[in-house]
Amino acid sequence: MKKVVISIISVALLAGCSSSLPSQYTCESDQSFEAMLTSDLAIIRFNGEEKELPRIRSASGVQYQSDRGNTGFYGKGNEAMLVWGDITLRECELQ
Template sequence: MKRVIGLCLVTAFLTGCTSSLPHHYDCQDGIGFNAMVTSESALIRFKGKERDIPRIRSASGAQYESEDKKTGLYTKGEEAMLVWDEQTLRYCVMQ
């Protein structure tokens, strides 16, 4: 029984370590958004809506972009730029 509990605790700990916490970004115009990024995709929450977009190849930083190009998240360190339909949020900084 102790072995099963120990295995469950280790699994829960490792699962917690691999999950990505949501981050809040504040942008130049006083607008902000939330993003939870992984090595495969980014889940973005903006204007009360959520979009999950895949990661694409990038020479520098991380880039996530929808196939229709209407949503994109481009990050490098703690800085980001978000494209959401016709709106582009520039100079965003992770809080």
């Protein structure tokens, strides 16, 4: 229950912010996205949209994925990949 309350507070604080999310990633295609990662949730901003993704179990690194599986963030260290519907951003690096 405590984790849920902390996640809700974090999301509520971010909802009131129009500024950038804490982390910026730049990808091989010269596209970029912003992300805030917590132990339970990722908030991703890309192409003028913002989505919240729950964390899922992974063998290595971190994975956050929508229930439908059409949006996901996959990261390890400073490297990441973003799947946003039909768009896949590969070889993304934390700036």
